[in-house]
Amino acid sequence: MENKKSLDKRLIAVIVGLVLIIMALSFFLLFRKDTSDIGDGGTPLIGYATEAKVMLDQDSLQAAMDEAMKNAKDGNIALLYKDNAYSTNGVDFDCYIVNSASNKYDMFLTIYADDALTDQIFLSGLVPPGSGFEQISLDRALETGDHTVGVVLTQVDTDETGAQVIKHQVAHTMEFHVTK
Amino acid sequence: MKFMNMKRFGSAAMAGALVLSLAAPAFAATSTPAGQVTISGAYKDIPISVLVPESGTAQINPYGLPIDFTLSDTITKVSISGEQITSAPLSIRNQGATKLSVNATLAVDTSGADNGVSVQKAALSNEKGKKINLALQVAGLNDNKYAVSSLDTTLEDNIIKAFADTATWASAKSLPAEDTAAGTALADATVAKSASALAVLGASTEAAGGLITYGKDSIAVFRLSGKLNESPTKSVSGDDVDDPWTTNDKFAATVVFKFKPAKAASVSLDKATLELGTTANNSKTVSVVFDAGDTELTVKTYAWTVDPATNVVNLTNPTSDTVTVGTAGVGTATLTCVVTLSDDSTQTLTCPVEVNAAHN
Numbered sequence: 001m002e003n004k005k006s007l008d009k010r011l012i013a014v015i016v017g018l019v020l021i022i023m024a025l026s027f028f029l030l031f032r033k034d035t036s037d038i039g040d041g042g043t044p045l046i047g048y049a050t051e052a053k054v055m056l057d058q059d060s061l062q063a064a065m066d067e068a069m070k071n072a073k074d075g076n077i078a079l080l081y082k083d084n085a086y087s088t089n090g091v092d093f094d095c096y097i098v099n100s101a102s103n104k105y106d107m108f109l110t111i112y113a114d115d116a117l118t119d120q121i122f123l124s125g126l127v128p129p130g131s132g133f134e135q136i137s138l139d140r141a142l143e144t145g146d147h148t149v150g151v152v153l154t155q156v157d158t159d160e161t162g163a164q165v166i167k168h169q170v171a172h173t174m175e176f177h178v179t180k
Numbered sequence: 181m182k183f184m185n186m187k188r189f190g191s192a193a194m195a196g197a198l199v200l201s202l203a204a205p206a207f208a209a210t211s212t213p214a215g216q217v218t219i220s221g222a223y224k225d226i227p228i229s230v231l232v233p234e235s236g237t238a239q240i241n242p243y244g245l246p247i248d249f250t251l252s253d254t255i256t257k258v259s260i261s262g263e264q265i266t267s268a269p270l271s272i273r274n275q276g277a278t279k280l281s282v283n284a285t286l287a288v289d290t291s292g293a294d295n296g297v298s299v300q301k302a303a304l305s306n307e308k309g310k311k312i313n314l315a316l317q318v319a320g321l322n323d324n325k326y327a328v329s330s331l332d333t334t335l336e337d338n339i340i341k342a343f344a345d346t347a348t349w350a351s352a353k354s355l356p357a358e359d360t361a362a363g364t365a366l367a368d369a370t371v372a373k374s375a376s377a378l379a380v381l382g383a384s385t386e387a388a389g390g391l392i393t394y395g396k397d398s399i400a401v402f403r404l405s406g407k408l409n410e411s412p413t414k415s416v417s418g419d420d421v422d423d424p425w426t427t428n429d430k431f432a433a434t435v436v437f438k439f440k441p442a443k444a445a446s447v448s449l450d451k452a453t454l455e456l457g458t459t460a461n462n463s464k465t466v467s468v469v470f471d472a473g474d475t476e477l478t479v480k481t482y483a484w485t486v487d488p489a490t491n492v493v494n495l496t497n498p499t500s501d502t503v504t505v506g507t508a509g510v511g512t513a514t515l516t517c518v519v520t521l522s523d524d525s526t527q528t529l530t531c532p533v534e535v536n537a538a539h540n
Binding site: 052053054055056057058061062064065066067068069071072075076077078079080081082083096098100101102115116117118148150155167168169170171172173 | 229232239245268285373404426433436440441
C-alpha cells in the first residue's frame with residue numbers, strides 16, 4: 001500500500017511537471033514578439049547610405065563620421081545561405097537561409113520580388129542565431145521560371161524598456177527557381 | 181476512493197496537457213515560421229558565407245572637407261579629403277571555402293519635402309542644379325597583410341588604412357547610379373545593376389570554434405562615391421540665382437549585393453583530336469579557347485610543342501593562340517600547349533595527332 005501511494009505521488013509529480021513545461025512553452029510562444037510589431041529603432045530604410053545629408057562644416061562632418069565609425073564596430077552581420085531556392089508550385093520553396101551562429105541577435109527575413117525592395121512576398125518570424133530556414137512559403141506564387149529576389153535580413157535587439165527594435169539590416173539577392 | 185480521486189486528477193491533468201500541446205503549435209504558427217529548423221552539421225553542401233556591414237550612413241560633403249578615421253589605438257588617425265560623398269570604412273569579407281564573385285544593384289531615393297537633389301548618371305559638366313553623380317565603388321584587397329585571423333587586431337586597422345588610401349580606389353570597379361529626378365521615391369527609381377563582377381573574393385578557412393582565417397584576397401572595401409557642384413543655382417524669373425546646399429538636401433541609396441560562387445578562368449582547345457592526310461587534308465589549325473570567368477586574368481603566353489618534334493608534323497606560329505599543324509611524315513604525335521596566365525599560373529593542354537593516308 002505504501003508502495004502504491006509512493007507511486008501515485010511520483011505520477012502526480014510527473015504530470016504536474018509536464019503541465020508546467022507545456023504551459024511555459026505556450027506562454028513563450030504566445031507572447032513572443034511578432035516581427036510586424038517591431039519598431040524601426042531609427043533605421044528607416046534599407047541600404048548602406050540611408051539619409052545621406054549635407055554637412056557644411058568640419059565639426060558636424062567629423063562628428064557624423066565618428067558616430068558612423070562607432071556604429072560600424074558592432075554592425076557586421078554574417079550571411080549564411082545558398083544562392084538558389086527551388087519550388088514546384090511557386091509558393092513553397094526549398095532553401096537554405098541561416099541566421100549564422102556567429103551573429104549576436106535574432107533576425108527576421110523579408111523577401112521582395114523586385115529590385116527596389118518594395119514588392120514584399122515573404123515575412124518571417126524571429127530566428128535566433130544558429131537557426132534558419134530549409135522551407136518557406138511565399139505570400140503569393142511566383143510564376144514558372146527563374147526569379148532574382150531581394151532578401152533583407154533584419155537583426156532585432158531589445159532596448160532598455162524591453163521593447164524589441166531593429167538593430168541592423170542588410171540586403172542581398174537570391175535566385176528562386178519555379179519548375180512544373 | 182482516494183485512489184479514484186487520483187485517477188480523476190491524473191486524467192484531468194493529461195487532458196489539460198493534451199489541450200495545451202494542441203494549442204502550442206497554433207501559437208507557434210503565428211510567431212515562428214514553418215520550416216524553421218536548427219541547422220545541423222550534417223548539411224553537406226557549401227553555402228555562401230559572407231560578413232557584411234549593416235546599413236550605414238553617408239554624408240554629402242560639397243566642399244570636400246577632410247575627415248579623420250581613428251585607428252584602434254584611439255590615437256592614430258588616417259585622413260581623406262576632397263571626397264564629396266563620404267562614409268565610414270565599409271568592407272565585405274568572404275568567410276567561406278568558396279571563391280565568390282560580388283555583384284550589386286544600386287537605387288537612389290530622392291523623395292522628401294524641400295529636397296531638390298537629383299542624380300545624373302553622366303559626368304557633371306557645369307550643371308546648375310543640385311545634381312549628384314553617384315556610384316558604388318568596390319575595391320578588392322590583395323595583400324598578405326589581410327591573410328590573418330578574424331581576431332587579429334591589425335586587420336581592422338589595415339582595412340581602414342586601405343579605405344583611406346586613394347591608391348586603393350584607382351583600380352576599383354564602379355556601378356554608377358541611374359538618372360533619378362528630384363522627388364523620386366525608391367519604388368519609382370531606376371535600379372542600376374552591375375554587368376560584371378565588381379570583385380572576386382578569395383576563399384577563407386574556418387578552424388574549430390568558428391575562427392576564420394582570411395586569404396590575402398578574401399576582403400573588399402566599398403563606398404558610395406560621387407561628385408556634385410559646389411555652388412548650385414536655380415532659375416528664378418529667367419535669372420540664375422544662388423541655391424546653396426542646405427542640411428535639408430539629402431538622398432537615400434539602397435545597395436543590394438549578389439554573391440555567388442566565382443566562375444574560375446578556364447582554357448581548352450577547340451579540337452579534341454587532329455587527323456591529317458599525307459597528300460591532302462594535310463594542314464589544320466588548333467586554337468586555345470580562353471574564358472576569364474569572373475576573374476580578371478588574361479593570357480600572358482602560349483607555348484606550343486609537339487612530340488616527337490620531327491618526322492610527323494611541323495608547327496607554324498607556335499607562340500600564338502592558334503597554331504597551324506602541317507604534315508611532315510606518317511605516324512602519331514602529341515600536340516601540347518602550355519598557357520601562362522597573367523597571375524603566372526600555367527595550364528597544359530594536349531591534343532593527339534594522327535597522320536596517315538587514310539585521312540587524305
